Amino acid sequence: MNDLSHGGADVGNDAGVVDARLESSLEAALRLAAIVESSDDAIISKLLDGTITSWNGAAERLFGYRPEEIIGHSVLTLIPDDRRSEETDIIERLRRGERVEHFETKRLHKSGRQIDISLTISPIRRSDGSIVGASKIARDITQKKQADALLERQTERLEALNRVSRIISQDLDLERIVQAVTDEATALSGAQFGAFFYNVLDADGESYVLYALSGAPRDAFDRFGMPRNTAIFAPTFLGEGIVRSADIRQDPRYGLNTPHKGMPTGHLPVVSYLAVPVVSSSGAVIGGLFFGHAEPDRFAPETESLIAAIASQSAVAIDNARLHSAAQAEIANRKAAEDARELLLHEVKHRVKNTLATIQALASQTLKTTPPSEKDAFISRLHALSGAHDLLTLSDWQEIDIAALVQRSLAAFSIKGTPRVSVEGPEVRLSANKALLLTMVLHELGTNAVKYGALSAEHGRVSIAWRLAETERPTLRLEWRESGGPPVTTPTHRGFGSRMIAAALHGSDGHVAFDYRSEGLLLTLDLVV
Structure with missing residues (x-):
């Protein structure tokens, strides 16, 4: 009895161990399934x-x-x-027992x-x-791929803008600038052809239109004349905005004007x-950049x-080219052998002197009956004012x-539809030299932000405020x-940009302070206006 009873206990214990193991395995399986x-x-x-067995x-x-x-179908169902x-x-x-990672x-x-x-x-x-x-x-890595593609497009965009900027900043000839802009913009847009129609003033101040063409022979446009101011x-x-159409033939403004009612034959x-x-x-x-493609x-x-950013850059280059052309014409009229830069720097002085001379002539006529001592004192003050203006070298x-x-x-550092830079402050008008100085500072800060700072990141922002x-x-x-x-970390040495900004402001009786905070650069600038 005792032996049988003892043996029965052993069998019961073994069964319990098996049940526990089964229960543990079942729990593990359930946890894994969960x-x-x-x-x-x-x-x-x-x-x-390739047959799918779980999902x-x-x-x-x-x-x-x-x-x-x-389940039960081939995994090829999911594969392009x-x-x-x-x-x-x-x-x-x-089959070789290898694991495929990421x-x-x-x-x-x-x-x-x-x-x-x-x-x-x-x-x-x-x-x-x-x-x-x-x-x-x-x-699913769709969002990652989209972010990578966006970053790649932004990088390509900046490189394209920098390339266009380098090309047009190295020239002051209007026709070469316009042609370079047209060629680059046509290539970057993927258009079959592009044209830049722009206004030109002749020596008598009369306006007429010229154009540059890319991707098509010039006679393709010459026989049709210049575009009219149609809808x-x-x-x-008129500078009212950008027009982009997937199919211009479907635009309600298209085909309203005689005699062609659309595109002319040929x-x-x-x-x-x-x-x-x-x-x-x-x-x-100034004009407009136009691009076309035969496919929708x-x-x-x-x-x-x-293209909007390129148009903004080209406007600056064309303004510079026109200023240069005007300066060259004025140099030829005044003194052919005189250095153009020197003449431009002293142009204001000449204008002020002419104005003061006119005032002096008017004063002499008006003060005929005034005692000589009082008239001489007034004229002396005019001469003193003229001497003070001799110190100015503005153009x-x-x-x-x-x-x-x-x-x-x-403008070149933004993406249409994405507010990257915010500005806030009251109306303040700056003289030409202060405006030029501030433009240099802002351009340096913007370039640095694109390369290393906030604008190098997708969600980076720049806030500009003044008072x-x-x-x-x-x-x-x-x-x-x-x-x-x-x-951001504090640099171990001052770069060219920060030295240039500090030196330029110091030379204009201004001051600048750089605060390299970890969350982003804070620059404070004081400029006497």
Whole structure:
């Protein structure tokens, strides 16, 4: 009895151990199943012949198939035709017992849409070590790919703008600048042909239109004459805004004007259409950049933004070329052998002297009956004023509002539709030399921000604010504040840019302070106005 009883206890204990192991295995299996089902990554298993054997909830969300729709079908259902060779390579590696780590590729959604994914694939083995299938973990990397593509496009855009800037900044000849801008913009836009129609003033001040052409022979335009200010062209020639059309023939403004009611016979075929006004810093419309393609929908919003930035740069270059041309003409009229730069620097002095001479002549006529001592005292004051103006070496007396100056100086560093730079401050008008100085400072800061600071990051921002400080002299106090960029550390030595800014402001009785905060550069600038 005792032996039988004891033996029965042993059998009972063994059965209990087996039950515990089974329960533990079941719990482990249930935990694993719960983990797989709750995972944010798609987890799929398949046989070596490609038949799908399991499918979790994340796989359904990623690919659109319910388990009953896809389990039992080939994994080739998810693979684009041009990528099916990948599956052959994967199977070969699995048979060798290899694990595939973070393989980036594309797979198909149920709708037919392609998805960017990262795959990790591991072999599934039997207890004897033989490989019977594989488990795949798929992660959606669409947003990462989009971010990478955006960064690449922004980099290409900046490189293109820098290249155009270098090309046009090295020349002061109007026709060469216009042709270079037209060629570069046509290539960057992907247009079949492009044209730049621009206004020119002759020696008598009469305006006429010239044009540069890229991608087509000149006789393709010559026989049709210059574009008229029709409903399609008016927004460009009036500077009202950009016109971008996937199919210009569908635009309600198209084909309204006689005699052609659309494109003349023999005209270059235009379906996709993009036109961008080129506007001077004074607000005058210089002309317009026009691009065409025979196929529809060839110009994306990013193309529009890029060409708008090129138009802004070309406006500055054309303004400079026109100023240079005007200066050259004035030099020829005054003194052919005199250095152009010297004449421009002293132009204001000559103008002021002429004005004072006129005032002196008027005063002499008006003060005929005034005692000689009083008249001489007045004339002496005029001469003293003339001497004071001899110290000025400006080329122009025109003033410019700081808001327009800031926006113009930083136009090349923005993306249409994306507010990267904000400005805030009251109306303050700057003299020509102060405006030039501030333009140099802003351009240096903008370039540095694009290369190393806030504008080098997708979410980086720059805030510019100014006010008139209450000091002994009217002083503009401007703050340049960066945020959202890479972490900032105090440099071990001062670079050329910071030295240039400090030296330029010091020479103009100004002051600058650099605060290299970790969240972004804060620059404070004081400039006596």
